[in-house]
Amino acid sequence: MYAILFDIDGTLVSTGGAGQLAFAETFAAEFGVDELSGKVPFAGRSDRAIASDLMRLHGVDPHDENWRRFRAGYLERLPSALKRKSGRVLPGVVALLEELAAAGHPLIGLLTGNIREGADHKLQHYGLAEHFSFGGFGDASPDRNGIAAAALAEAQRVANAEWQESRGLEVCELSGAMVIGDTVHDVTCARSIGAFAVAVPTGGATREELAAAKPDLLLEDLSDARPLLAEIERAMRS
Known part of the structure; x- marks a missing residue:
């Protein structure tokens, strides 16, 4: 095989950028980050690596509890983001x-x-x-x-x-x-x-x-x- x-x-x-939209909305709602830095690349990387880098850059401790918090918020927002973006x-x-x-x-x-x-x-x-x-x-x-x-x-x-x-x-x-x-x-x-x-x-x-x-x-x-x-x-x- x-x-x-x-x-x-x-x-x-x-x-159409639905994933990045869900990331941004989650960081705003969960961690008070109004605008994500464009310095963290998304393409070809894991969601956990991206989230951890964004947390560090925006002064959020990337420990396991914050990862779980991000994960839950992201999964809640992603279906809506997919509907709102033209993919x-x-x-x-x-x-x-x-x-x-x-x-x-x-x-x-x-x-x-x-x-x-x-x-x-x-x-x-x-x-x-x-x-x-x-x-x-x-x-x-x-x-x-x-x-x-x-x-x-x-x-x-x-x-x-x-x-x-x-x-x-x-x-x-x-x-x-x-x-x-x-x-x-x-x-x-x-x-x-x-x-x-x-x-x-x-x-x-x-x-x-x-x-x-x-x-x-x-x-x-x-x-x-x-x-x-x-x-x-x-x-x-x-």
């Missing part, structure tokens, strides 16, 4: 997910800095939730490589369960993994787990920035996914 791990923001969907599913995404499902690939997961429930809100809002049953999320770890390791471990768990159900064997050796994302961080975390890195300049980075990170495959977007699908087929045959 082969694991295919998708980033969300800038890769599957563009939310969209990015080109080629639906067709690719449907093609992967039709081909019977069971290991279609997420590798995202979003906290799990935030990821669920976004995917439900854009009608993509049914395509994903597992993933690595930004709840506990500020480190993108740690999230990647968690996503791969989840893929292995799902593969073992599928293998046991279909063949009565406890362990299924993965034939490889692919990470699909829109930032240099996605390429870096793919390397950290030995995965094939696919990059698309549809969100947080330019084509030139992504090319400099040397992904295994660089596409304009996911509209023409034939090179990506060819790599999956090659990996599964090897």
Whole structure:
């Protein structure tokens, strides 16, 4: 089995800034921060890392209780922010997910800095939730490589369960993994787990920035996914 791990923001969907709006509203309501500093980058990073950096910058102690306070407030405000912003599913995404499902690939997961429930809100809002049953999320770890390791471990768990159900064997050796994302961080975390890195300049980075990170495959977007699908087929045959 082969694991295919998708980033969300800038890769599957563009939310029109809904996440940042929910961040800003939460910091205002919970911590009295009227305007968030623009010095903290969002793209390609975990929600916990972003929140912790913003807390430090605005004089809020980033301890566990404040993280839990932020998390609850953010999840409360995100659905409304998604409705108020003009977002969209990015080109080629639906067709690719449907093609992967039709081909019977069971290991279609997420590798995202979003906290799990935030990821669920976004995917439900854009009608993509049914395509994903597992993933690595930004709840506990500020480190993108740690999230990647968690996503791969989840893929292995799902593969073992599928293998046991279909063949009565406890362990299924993965034939490889692919990470699909829109930032240099996605390429870096793919390397950290030995995965094939696919990059698309549809969100947080330019084509030139992504090319400099040397992904295994660089596409304009996911509209023409034939090179990506060819790599999956090659990996599964090897």
